[in-house]
Amino acid sequence: MRFHKVSAIVLRHYDFGEADKVVVLYSRNQGKLRAVARGARRMKSKYGSSMEPFSYNEMMLYKKEGAELYKITGCSTVNSYSYLRKDLDSFITASYIVELIDKITEDNEPHPEMFFMLNEVFSQMPDCDRDVIKWAFVVKLLSASGYKLCLDKCACCGITARRARDIVKFSSFQGGVICPRCESRDLNSVSVPWRYIDYLEDFESKAFTEIDTAGISQSHRKGLESIIGSYLSSHLSGELKTEKFIKQWEVLIS
Amino acid sequence: MAGYSRALQELISALNKLPGIGPKTAQRLAFYILKSSKEDAVGLSDSIVRARERLKYCSVCGSITEKDPCDYCQSPGRDKSVICVVELPQDIFVIEKTRGFKGVYHVLMGALSPLDGVGPDDLKIKQLLERIKKGGVKEIIVATNPNVEGEATAMYLSRLIHPLNIKVTRLAHGIPMGGDLEYADEVTLAMALEGRTEI
Numbered sequence: 001m002r003f004h005k006v007s008a009i010v011l012r013h014y015d016f017g018e019a020d021k022v023v024v025l026y027s028r029n030q031g032k033l034r035a036v037a038r039g040a041r042r043m044k045s046k047y048g049s050s051m052e053p054f055s056y057n058e059m060m061l062y063k064k065e066g067a068e069l070y071k072i073t074g075c076s077t078v079n080s081y082s083y084l085r086k087d088l089d090s091f092i093t094a095s096y097i098v099e100l101i102d103k104i105t106e107d108n109e110p111h112p113e114m115f116f117m118l119n120e121v122f123s124q125m126p127d128c129d130r131d132v133i134k135w136a137f138v139v140k141l142l143s144a145s146g147y148k149l150c151l152d153k154c155a156c157c158g159i160t161a162r163r164a165r166d167i168v169k170f171s172s173f174q175g176g177v178i179c180p181r182c183e184s185r186d187l188n189s190v191s192v193p194w195r196y197i198d199y200l201e202d203f204e205s206k207a208f209t210e211i212d213t214a215g216i217s218q219s220h221r222k223g224l225e226s227i228i229g230s231y232l233s234s235h236l237s238g239e240l241k242t243e244k245f246i247k248q249w250e251v252l253i254s
Numbered sequence: 255m256a257g258y259s260r261a262l263q264e265l266i267s268a269l270n271k272l273p274g275i276g277p278k279t280a281q282r283l284a285f286y287i288l289k290s291s292k293e294d295a296v297g298l299s300d301s302i303v304r305a306r307e308r309l310k311y312c313s314v315c316g317s318i319t320e321k322d323p324c325d326y327c328q329s330p331g332r333d334k335s336v337i338c339v340v341e342l343p344q345d346i347f348v349i350e351k352t353r354g355f356k357g358v359y360h361v362l363m364g365a366l367s368p369l370d371g372v373g374p375d376d377l378k379i380k381q382l383l384e385r386i387k388k389g390g391v392k393e394i395i396v397a398t399n400p401n402v403e404g405e406a407t408a409m410y411l412s413r414l415i416h417p418l419n420i421k422v423t424r425l426a427h428g429i430p431m432g433g434d435l436e437y438a439d440e441v442t443l444a445m446a447l448e449g450r451t452e453i
C-alpha cells in the first residue's frame with residue numbers, strides 16, 4: 001500500500017531544499033520513519049507547528065516505490081506538548097529523550113511500547129522530577145531494547161544477590177550488580193549503596209508518576225547520574241549531542 | 255560523471271557543494287553557465303570573488319558589511335539602546351524591509367539546539383553580554399525564529415539578561431497577515447490568543 005495513516009511523534013527535523021523539512025518520526029506501528037514535509041519552513045505553511053520536535057500527530061504519508069523518504073500529505077495534531085517548549089529545563093530533558101530514541105532505534109522497526117513510553121514521558125514531565133523522569137526513561141528504554149539491567153542476581157554468575165553488606169558492586173560492562181566472587185571480572189565496577197539498586201528497580205518497574213523521589217538526596221542524584229550514564233554509554237556509540245549541551249548549560253547555571 | 259571533461263567535472267562538483275544543490279541541479283547549472291555568454295560567466299565569477307574579498311562580519315554586531323563597524327552600528331540616527339537579536343545576518347535584511355525598526359542589531363550566528371549539539375558557547379552570546387555591560391542598553395528584542403530552537407534561545411537569553419535589569423522582549427506570535435484562521439494550527443492560535451492586544 002502506498003498510503004499510510006500513522007500516529008507519530010516528531011523526534012527532530014532538518015532543512016531540505018528551498019523551504020522543505022525532512023522530519024524524523026517515531027510512529028506507533030512502523031517505528032522510526034523519515035518523511036518530507038513540503039514547504040514546512042514557510043511562514044504560511046499548512047503544517048504550522050506540527051512538524052516541530054515533540055509534537056504528536058496523526059499523519060497521512062505517501063511513499064513511491066523505491067523512494068527513500070515518505071511524503072507527508074496530511075497532518076492533524078493530537079498533542080503539541082507545547083509546555084515542553086516553554087520551559088528551558090523541560091526542553092533540554094525532552095531533547096535528550098528524543099535524541100536517545102533516535103540513536104537507539106533503527107528505521108522501520110516497529111516497537112509500539114517505545115511509542116507509548118515516549119507519549120507517557122512527555123505527558124508526565126510537568127508533574128515529575130526531571131532528573132528522575134530522565135533516568136527512569138533511560139532504564140525503561142534500555143530494558144525495552146534488550147539491555148535490561150540485572151539487579152536481583154549477579155550479572156556474571158547468576159547467583160541471587162544477597163544484601164549482606166550495605167554496598168554492592170555495580171558493573172556497567174556486565175549490566176548490573178556483581179557478587180564478590182565475580183568482582184575481578186570487571187575492574188571498573190563501582191561500589192554503590194543498595195539504595196541505588198532499589199531506585200533502579202523502581203525506575204524500571206514503576207510508572208513515572210509513582211516513583212518516590214522525596215528521599216533522593218543530592219549525593220544519591222550524583223551517584224545515580226553517574227551509574228546510569230556509564231551504563232548507557234556502554235551501549236551507545238559516541239556521546240549524545242544533548243549531553244554536550246547539558247554540560248555547557250550546567251556550567252552556566254552553577 | 256564519466257565522460258565529462260575535467261573542467262566541467264570541477265564546475266559541477268563546485269556547484270554541488272552549495273546548499274540545496276544536488277548533483278542533477280549542479281549539472282543543469284553548469285550547462286547553463288557554459289551556454290551563457292563569456293561576459294556573463296566572467297561577471298558571475300568576478301562577483302563571487304569580489305563579494306568574498308570585500309564582505310566581512312561587523313566586529314560589533316556580526317552583520318555582513320563592507321566596512322567595519324557596519325552602517326547600522328555607525329549611524330547616528332539609530333537608537334543604540336535597543337538591540338534586536340537575530341539568528342543569522344540575512345535576518346537583518348528582512349527586518350530592515352519593514353522600515354519599522356530604528357535600533358541596532360546583534361547576530362548570534364545560530365540558535366541553541368541540543369539535538370545538533372549547538373550550545374551557548376557556540377553562539378555569539380558572550381559578545382552580546384559584553385555589549386550590554388558597556389552600558390546604555392535599555393531593551394533587547396529577541397527576534398529568533400518561531401521554532402523550538404528559536405524559543406529555547408529566547409528563554410535562555412531572557413534568563414541571562416533579566417538579572418541585569420534590562421527589558422527583554424520577544425517578537426509577537428500569531429496568525430500571519432493574509433492567512434485564514436481556519437487553517438491556523440493550534441499552537442499558533444493559542445499563542446495568538448495569549449498575546450492578544452486591545453483595540
